[in-house]
Amino acid sequence: MASSEVDYLLFVHSARQIVQVVGNGERVVTGEALNHVAVLDNGDDARGFSLVVSNDGLICDIGEDDEIRQKYENKKFLNTVNAYGRCILPGLIDAHTHPVWSGDRVKEFSMKLAGMTYMDIHKIGGGIYFTVEHTKKASTSSLLESLQARLKEMLKSGTTLIEAKSGYGLETQAEMRLLEVLEMAKGGHVEISSTFCGAHSVPKNMTSPEATEAVLNEQLPALAELIQSGKVTVDNIDVFCEKGVFDLDQSRRILTAGKEMGLQINFHGDELHPTGAAEMGAELKAKAISHLEKISDEGIKAMARSGTVAVILPTTAYMLKLTPPPVKKMIAEQVPIALGTDFNPNAFCCSMGIAMHLACVLCGMTMEQALHASTINAAASLGKADTHGSLEIGKFADIVVINAPRWEHIIYQMGSQASLIAKVIKQGRIAYDNQDSSFLV
Numbered sequence: 001m002a003s004s005e006v007d008y009l010l011f012v013h014s015a016r017q018i019v020q021v022v023g024n025g026e027r028v029v030t031g032e033a034l035n036h037v038a039v040l041d042n043g044d045d046a047r048g049f050s051l052v053v054s055n056d057g058l059i060c061d062i063g064e065d066d067e068i069r070q071k072y073e074n075k076k077f078l079n080t081v082n083a084y085g086r087c088i089l090p091g092l093i094d095a096h097t098h099p100v101w102s103g104d105r106v107k108e109f110s111m112k113l114a115g116m117t118y119m120d121i122h123k124i125g126g127g128i129y130f131t132v133e134h135t136k137k138a139s140t141s142s143l144l145e146s147l148q149a150r151l152k153e154m155l156k157s158g159t160t161l162i163e164a165k166s167g168y169g170l171e172t173q174a175e176m177r178l179l180e181v182l183e184m185a186k187g188g189h190v191e192i193s194s195t196f197c198g199a200h201s202v203p204k205n206m207t208s209p210e211a212t213e214a215v216l217n218e219q220l221p222a223l224a225e226l227i228q229s230g231k232v233t234v235d236n237i238d239v240f241c242e243k244g245v246f247d248l249d250q251s252r253r254i255l256t257a258g259k260e261m262g263l264q265i266n267f268h269g270d271e272l273h274p275t276g277a278a279e280m281g282a283e284l285k286a287k288a289i290s291h292l293e294k295i296s297d298e299g300i301k302a303m304a305r306s307g308t309v310a311v312i313l314p315t316t317a318y319m320l321k322l323t324p325p326p327v328k329k330m331i332a333e334q335v336p337i338a339l340g341t342d343f344n345p346n347a348f349c350c351s352m353g354i355a356m357h358l359a360c361v362l363c364g365m366t367m368e369q370a371l372h373a374s375t376i377n378a379a380a381s382l383g384k385a386d387t388h389g390s391l392e393i394g395k396f397a398d399i400v401v402i403n404a405p406r407w408e409h410i411i412y413q414m415g416s417q418a419s420l421i422a423k424v425i426k427q428g429r430i431a432y433d434n435q436d437s438s439f440l441v
Helices: 032-037 065-071 107-115 118-121 128-137 140-158 170-187 209-229 248-260 277-283 297-308 314-320 326-330 351-363 366-371 376-381
Strands: 009-016 017-021 038-041 049-053 059-064 077-082 087-090 094-095 159-165 189-201 236-241 264-269 288-291 309-312 336-340 401-403 421-426 429-431
Touching: 009 087, 009 401, 009 429, 017 314, 017 366, 032 314, 032 366, 049 065, 049 118, 059 065, 059 189, 077 159, 077 429, 087 264, 094 288, 094 309, 094 351, 107 118, 128 170, 140 429, 159 376, 170 189, 170 209, 189 209, 189 248, 209 248, 236 248, 248 264, 248 277, 248 351, 277 297, 277 309, 277 326, 297 326, 297 366, 309 376, 309 401, 309 421, 326 336, 326 351, 336 351, 336 366, 336 376, 351 366, 366 376
Parallel strands: 009 077, 017 087, 094 159, 159 189, 189 236, 236 264, 264 288, 288 309, 309 336
Antiparallel strands: 009 049, 017 038, 049 059, 087 401, 401 421, 421 429
């Protein structure tokens, strides 16, 4: 049936639960409210719930089965999904990824297990430097192919929107190429919010001040030209604000220049050392700051005042054996919390379900907090909470159907996506239909 012959794109019916996440139009959730998830659930009642998606990919109706069936009984749908006994929830949003690179770092995993730190490996030419060299040698087509494979794996884990960084080029043309590769991958089932991260590290042949000037005077003008030509769309600017990389003043200059270009500030801060990055980012009204393992109490208060989203990356704390960021204190102070996988060669994780599980175990988050952080608050970190991150009328129909009666299984069943994820729907169209999925409970 062609789209022109149908009244609506999609009818999902008989769901055991519809997890809206928020029920009163909230666009970011903080504090005590993080412990309350808006869920349509009739308990043991046989009545299920339905959701209807219009031809523009937006949710146009949600309600009990009988009511929705009667209302739309004479309408034609492009697709119908029977979600009997299952839970449906919003597509997961990964608020921090580095998905474009070549050259795995399996050897470095052994080095970390033997006791070497991230910066130890960085200083001997490993880490980012290793990946930069291999990425430079890779063809554009091979980079796109590997990126698309990674996006497919993310989709199969329930992710429908990611923040995606450049950063493994470091030199002007190399950075622009990575942004172009990200652009080539757009329009697929996983939506991409691109981030320019030319200040991911200091190139081997430069000092930190020299690298700062190169970003300001070479990379950003090249980026502006690329955007103006229509070759790429870029939403965010990032910098690795860290001791031995880009200091506070250098980071401020780069982020301010990006903001003046119209980019949202969304950067790495206070990961390995307490640098005051959180206070600086809050002063600049940053949309989001990631990592924050070493954030100060004043930094927490500053982010709460500015409304800057803290993007927590439990996979990195786990991989690098870092003390996790003080998430409970952030929540108590009303800082918005989001989650990301930090997918990169150092933390090879495509699954937001695993990131949510680790956030609960390592950071002491409740499952309700982790769900908010992977949906509506992750959308807020990208400036997309008006359209993404919850199942509400008027929002994009990005939906995950899971083989479980309750939403908590997306966190509880760690690593079981191959059976747990039944379907993933992007803007009302079925993007992933898992024929091998089944109930494990």
